[in-house]
Amino acid sequence: MKCPSCNTASKNKAFKNIQKGGKRIEVQCPHCDQWLTIDPATMKFKFAGYALILIPSLLNFFIDDVHYRLILSVIALLGACLAVFGVVRTKLIPIEPSHDSK
Numbered sequence: 001m002k003c004p005s006c007n008t009a010s011k012n013k014a015f016k017n018i019q020k021g022g023k024r025i026e027v028q029c030p031h032c033d034q035w036l037t038i039d040p041a042t043m044k045f046k047f048a049g050y051a052l053i054l055i056p057s058l059l060n061f062f063i064d065d066v067h068y069r070l071i072l073s074v075i076a077l078l079g080a081c082l083a084v085f086g087v088v089r090t091k092l093i094p095i096e097p098s099h100d101s102k
């Protein structure tokens with residue numbers, strides 16, 4: 001993961017301070033102490049992709065028509081592409097820490 005604040009690439013293990021606040025995960029850059037979170041836009045791509053994989057897979061159980069199954073398979077494939085795109089494009093964005101620093 002690359003820190004957008006100081007442009008230093010760090011291994012995931014290097015992030016020692018991890019805060020799970022509400023829906024998002026916050027990490028602190030070990031180099032510049034900037035708090036970061038995963039870009040929510042790429043998270044949406046991932047979830048949309050997973051949904052597109054999951055829904056046709058489930059529908060396949062109830063549909064006997066070969067043509068519909070083919071269409072569902074294509075949709076699932078597009079979903080897989082979308083999910084991969086979301087994973088590849090995952091990046092960190094700087095944030096203000098939401099937790100109390102006591």
Ligand SMILES: [Zn+2]
Nearest residue numbers: 003006029032
């Ligand atoms: Zn940094």
